[in-house]
Amino acid sequence: MPMTLExxxxxxxxxxxxxxxxxxxxxxxxxxxxxxxxxGAAGWSNYSRNVKPLARTFR
Structure with a gap:
């Protein structure tokens, strides 16, 4: 996930x-x-690959 999206x-x-x-x-x-x-635990690093697919149906 690009840093700009974060x-x-x-x-x-x-x-x-x-x-x-x-x-x-x-x-x-x-x-x-x-x-x-x-x-090194951060929400973005843990979930960045899931954000776009989930955003198709959820907020």
Whole structure:
């Protein structure tokens, strides 16, 4: 997944005093994907190959 798509879809929201980063792409019902921790773990690196196929039907 190109870095430009990561930057273009990245957004932030404040919730209960926390700043949460998320990506929004596609249309339809939302899908929430959570990633685990650990060295080098990031949501985008874990899910970048799944984002475009899921965006065809989901948001």
């Amino acid at each position: 930057v273009e879809t990245g957004q932030f929201v404040q919730a209960n005093g926390l700043k949460i980063h998320y990506h929004a792409l596609g249309e339809g019902k939302p899908v929430v994907m959570l990633h685990g921790g650990g060295p």
